[in-house]
Amino acid sequence: GAVVSQHPSWVICKSGTSVKIECRSLDFQATTMFWYRQFPKQSLMLMATSNEGSKATYEQGVEKDKFLINHASLTLSTLTVTSAHPEDSSFYICSARVPKVPNQPQHFGDGTRLSIL
Amino acid sequence: AQTVTQSQPEMSVQEAETVTLSCTYDTSESDYYLFWYKQPPSRQMILVIRQEAYKQQNATENRFSVNFQKAAKSFSLKISDSQLGDAAMYFCAYRYTGTASKLTFGTGTRLQVTL
Numbered sequence: 001g002a003v004v005s006q007h008p009s010w011v012i013c014k015s016g017t018s019v020k021i022e023c024r025s026l027d028f029q030a031t032t033m034f035w036y037r038q039f040p041k042q043s044l045m046l047m048a049t050s051n052e053g054s055k056a057t058y059e060q061g062v063e064k065d066k067f068l069i070n071h072a073s074l075t076l077s078t079l080t081v082t083s084a085h086p087e088d089s090s091f092y093i094c095s096a097r098v099p100k101v102p103n104q105p106q107h108f109g110d111g112t113r114l115s116i117l
Numbered sequence: 118a119q120t121v122t123q124s125q126p127e128m129s130v131q132e133a134e135t136v137t138l139s140c141t142y143d144t145s146e147s148d149y150y151l152f153w154y155k156q157p158p159s160r161q162m163i164l165v166i167r168q169e170a171y172k173q174q175n176a177t178e179n180r181f182s183v184n185f186q187k188a189a190k191s192f193s194l195k196i197s198d199s200q201l202g203d204a205a206m207y208f209c210a211y212r213y214t215g216t217a218s219k220l221t222f223g224t225g226t227r228l229q230v231t232l
Contacts, residue, residue, distance in 0.1 A: 034219060038160075043208060043222045091160060095220075103169055105152055106212075106220055108162035 002028050004096050006109025014117055015086060021079045021112045023094030029074035030096035034106065035067075038091040050077040084116045119144045121211050123223035130199045131231050137184075138194045138226045140209030149213040151185065151192045152220070157205040165207070168192065196228075204230045 003026040013019055023033055031052045036044040048069050049057040056069035066088075068080040077096075081088050091113050095106040120143045130136035142151070153165040168176045168185050175183050180200075184193045196203055209223040 043224050105164050
């Protein structure tokens with residue numbers, strides 16, 4: 001089946017640094033990928049839809065300059081948390097769907113636990 | 118806007134028993150998909166079952182089945198012969214059939230399985 005790989009799985013860094021998270025579709029080409037944020041004991045909140053070769057579409061309330069998304073190829077999307085602060089600590093998950101197959105579910109990466117000190 | 122509601126924050130079931138998790142949704146679309154995802158403590162999102170709205174027959178996957186009531190906009194998940202490994206957060210999700218459409222998740226139900 002379709003596999004989505006997310007890296008790193010866990011990152012700890014100092015406040016003020018930028019952190020990049022990668023999301024790769026391993027056995028299919030994903031024209032669209034999705035980035036979610038999940039706080040403890042809460043649901044997944046969609047942050048943005050990443051479109052290959054074009055700008056990402058951000059959900060209301062998500063800072064575009066804070067969460068930079070790049071989808072430069074059909075198998076890779078990256079989320080960069082710029083100038084990260086402790087309030088950015090969270091669990092980030094990406095997903096992708098096999099294109100042109102209408103009833104395909106979204107396939108999720110294993111997530112990245114981000115801790116900002 | 119589409120919304121998904123899970124009214125049971127927590128549920129508990131004894132091993133080998135049956136439990137039903139509730140989900141309702143609101144949409145003006147007629148063609149869409151519904152999903153149940155499981156999130157164990159590892160936080161990996163695992164697809165449990167899916168249902169196409171145009172299909173009247175309820176989906177089943179081994180011990181998992183759904184009761185899809187389109188008119189009532191209800192989509193409950195039944196887990197039969199519950200096992201310890203079923204303990205997890207369960208999220209109901211909705212997506213309309215557009216090519217780049219996004220998933221809308223419910224707030225989740227935490228399922229405990231007891232001996």
